[in-house]
Amino acid sequence: MSRTVPVRALALAGAVAVLAAGATACGASADDDRHPDHRSFALTGRTLTVDSDDSALEVVTADTGGPGTVRVTRWFEGSTVVGGTPRTTWTMDGDRLVLRMTCSGVLTSCSARHRIEVPRGVAVKVEDGDGSVLAQGFAEPLTIRTGDGAVHVRDTSGPVDLTSGDGSVRAEVTSRRVRVVTADGGIDLELGAVPDRVDSQSGDGSVTVALPRAVYRVSTASGDGTVRVGVPRDDTASHVVSVRSGDGDITVRTAN
Known part of the structure; x- marks a missing residue:
C-alpha cells in the first residue's frame, strides 16, 4: 500500500531547497x-566593559x-x-x-x-564570544578576550592583555607591558618602545616578536618548531621577554 505525498508538501520542500541553496551561496x-x-x-x-x-x-x-x-x-x-x-x-x-x-x-x-x-x-575590557576585534588609540589598560576571532591592536601605549580562543593576534604598540595568549593562531608583535615585560604564548601557531634595540632577558620554548633569537641577551636584564609555542616557530628579533 503506497501513500501519495501531497503536491503542496512537495512544492514547499522544493522552495525550501532553493532557498537553502541561495542562503548557502550568499x-x-x-x-x-x-x-x-x-x-x-x-x-x-x-572603565568600560564591552560584552558582545x-x-x-x-x-x-x-x-x-x-x-x-x-x-x-x-x-x-x-x-x-x-x-x-x-x-x-x-x-x-x-x-x-x-x-x-x-x-x-x-x-x-x-x-x-x-x-x-x-x-x-x-580603561577598556572587551569580551567577544564570536567575532574579530580591532582596537586602537588607548593609553589606559586594554584587555581583550574573544572566543573565536582575530585580534588586532595598534597605536596603543597602555598595558595590553589579549586572548583569543581561535584566531591570530597582531599588535603594533608602544606598551610597556604586553600579554598575549591564543589557543590556535599565530602571534605577531611589534613593540615601538622598550617594554618592561612581554609574555606571548600560542598553543598552535608561530610567534614573532620585534623589539627596539636593547638588552633583554629572553626565555623561549617550542614543542615543535624552530627558535630564533636575534636580540642582545642578558639573564640579569630588567626587560623580560617570554615566548612559548606548542606547535610553531618562534622568532625574537630587533625591529627594523
Missing part, C-alpha cells in the same frame, strides 16, 4: 548595511562630545527562511555595554558589526 554581511544605526550611551566612571556575543568589533578612542559619552555605530544584516525575525540589541548597564544578536530558526544568515568610540582616559 551569506549575510554587515558591510552591506548602507544605513547603520547610531546611538550614544552615558558612561559613569573611568556575536559581532565584529572596532573599539577606538575619540572625542565623543563629553567625558562620559560612548558612541556606537551598528551595521546589521540578517534573514531567516523559517523562524523568528533576526534582530540586535544594545544596552548600557552601569559600565557594561551589552551587544546581543538574535538569529534563530531554519536557514538563518546574520552578520553584525559595531564601531565603539570611547572617551580618552577610559
Whole structure:
C-alpha cells in the first residue's frame, strides 16, 4: 500500500531547497548595511566593559562630545527562511555595554558589526564570544578576550592583555607591558618602545616578536618548531621577554 505525498508538501520542500541553496551561496554581511544605526550611551566612571556575543568589533578612542559619552555605530544584516525575525540589541548597564544578536530558526544568515568610540582616559575590557576585534588609540589598560576571532591592536601605549580562543593576534604598540595568549593562531608583535615585560604564548601557531634595540632577558620554548633569537641577551636584564609555542616557530628579533 503506497501513500501519495501531497503536491503542496512537495512544492514547499522544493522552495525550501532553493532557498537553502541561495542562503548557502550568499551569506549575510554587515558591510552591506548602507544605513547603520547610531546611538550614544552615558558612561559613569573611568572603565568600560564591552560584552558582545556575536559581532565584529572596532573599539577606538575619540572625542565623543563629553567625558562620559560612548558612541556606537551598528551595521546589521540578517534573514531567516523559517523562524523568528533576526534582530540586535544594545544596552548600557552601569559600565557594561551589552551587544546581543538574535538569529534563530531554519536557514538563518546574520552578520553584525559595531564601531565603539570611547572617551580618552577610559580603561577598556572587551569580551567577544564570536567575532574579530580591532582596537586602537588607548593609553589606559586594554584587555581583550574573544572566543573565536582575530585580534588586532595598534597605536596603543597602555598595558595590553589579549586572548583569543581561535584566531591570530597582531599588535603594533608602544606598551610597556604586553600579554598575549591564543589557543590556535599565530602571534605577531611589534613593540615601538622598550617594554618592561612581554609574555606571548600560542598553543598552535608561530610567534614573532620585534623589539627596539636593547638588552633583554629572553626565555623561549617550542614543542615543535624552530627558535630564533636575534636580540642582545642578558639573564640579569630588567626587560623580560617570554615566548612559548606548542606547535610553531618562534622568532625574537630587533625591529627594523
